[in-house]
Amino acid sequence: MKKIIFALALLASFQIANAQQLKDAEAAAKKVEAAKAATLNEKKAANMATWIKLGQTYLDAYNAVQGNGYVGAPEAELQLLMTGVKPVSTEQVEVQGQPMTVQHYETADYYFSNGQLFTIVTTKPAVEDPLMNAMAAYKKAYELDVKAKKTKDISEAIGIIHDKLSNEAVTAYQLQDYVGSSKLFEAAANASMTEPYNQVDTNAIYNAGLTAWIANDVARAKVFFLQCVDHKYYGDEGDVYARLSTIAEKEGDQELSVKYLEEGFVNYPKSQSILIGLINYYTTNGGSTDRLFELLDVAKANEPGNASLWYVEGNIRLKMDPPQVEKAFEAYDKCGEIDPNYEFGYIGKGVYLYNHAVEVQEKASFEMDDAKYAALVEEYDKTLKAAIEPFEKGFAVTKDKEIQTTIAEYIKNACFRFRDDPEYQARYEKYDAIVAAGK
16 A cells, blocks of 8 residues: 555655745735636636636645645755745654654645655645635636637646645545545546546546545445456556455455455466455365466466466465475476576475474474474474575575575574584575675
């Protein structure tokens, strides 16, 4: 969720406020009133320029109360941009667990994080609902622009309104106003689809649903997630499928719930939320997991060269009760056959062996019978040594430094057990140095 939300925040918020924007909220409000009065004149109301002007005055009124700040600006720079303007008060707050400084101005609050402007919140708007009123004005202007003389200008203005609504939605989310955020994302989505701008903002639609979901308004969330499906947008790793499945289950429609999961799995076989949902369904409803592997076979047929699908199969087999270890290892080994540079098959095998060795070690620590204890220690040593080989293969092929460091930590720990052997001592020292360098 946060990944999508904050990606949008970066797109929406780095818009420098117009240097010529009105500084005085009262003056901005008076200009709006004058522009509104013009629309009451029958002759002027028939002129699209009248409505374009009204739309612009509403945008000016929106900007007027926010000052010259812009999101991402260093605090020192803002002191120059806002010379002579001092905050009424300052306080320390916490936003989503992050400490921030809030500077309260007459008409807006500036939130600072690590010396940069994090967001701007309007506290005293110059006029009521300026963005939606601006949208209405530009829609009217478009209706009157029968010769399409101002289509580009109107489209650009609607795009600006869309961006500002998106930014407001992100701000509301950041301040944990999820109900308000959902409504603002909906408004942004609707603005985006308004002619002549006429674009589908799937991020806004998805986020309208997601923030509604967080606010526990499941019925509202469902509306937007279904819109996502209509627009063939499924969120991060098929998240929309997983959430619609949960909603269907809550509504008592088990058949529809599993249908969403199966469709999602074919398109996003690596999605953990979908995968876990399917495993839970087929293992808790007395059904067979054969259907799960049928779906995986469909995915493999669609992408025969995709080694990750075999990795997914290995993970599924290890999560079953009881785990199908041999078949899981066969699937992990198949990853390397399909793509020798695919590290996760090796890693999956190594992690299972390492974790199993730890389980055996713990079991041995509670064993009082000497013979059984000795057998467990022997199994522990054998399993731990077996984990080293796939880990080293994974280490050799991965290009990700962070993954290399993680693998090296596993190998180092395993080799430490056998450090009396010069070979393992040397390997321990090698990977210990890699771990130290990685940290």
